[in-house]
Amino acid sequence: MAASGGYWLALAGDEIFTEETSIIGSIGVISAGFGFTQLIERLGVERRLHTAGERKSLLDPFLPEDPSEVERLTALQQDIHRAFKEHVRRRRAEKLDPVDETLFNGEVLTGRMAVERGLVDGVGELRAVMRARYGDKVRLRPFLAERRRWPLWRRPLFAQREPFAPIADLADWIETRLLWARFGL
Secondary structure (H helix, E strand, C coil): CCCHHHHHCCCCEEEEECCCHHHHEECCCCCCCCCCCHHHHCCCCCCCCCCCCCCCCCCCCCCCHHHHHHHHHHHHHHHHHHHHHHHHHHHHHHHHHCCCHHHHHCCEHHHHHHHHCCCCCCCHHHHHHHHHCCCCCCCCCCCCCCCCCHHHHHCCCCHCCCCHHHHHHHHHHHHHHHHHHHHCC
């Protein structure tokens, strides 16, 4: 999936390859939220918001919607969208139809559709593309995150010098596991 921010990142590459069924595009800007003012009023909850800077809070979900804040958000979105479109045009200049403004309406495309519209260069998996270009002997080495030498539960206690080091290690281990779990690993 390389939609919205993912596509912006993919534009850093000289070429972009995708799977046929990948989701590509979504060149737009979105902001979503909820309004809880009636709920917290009904529950008798008092909202306390403290800021330094009169415009620090923007569309706080616990305050009534302020039209001037919606106007501010819209201006921000328009500016980010303009920058996103310019970035796409700059990076994909000769591959896009210069008059096709529908590319920038936030629509998502499949990988095959994105090839046809010039957002990506082709359909193909990394290993297959590299082998097609450089031959069957090409070797791709995976880069793995550095793993701890000693699992947390097998570390000798005398190696800990700070009294809270085991707690910090446990927090680090949990954070690492959660990050890997996001990718199913």
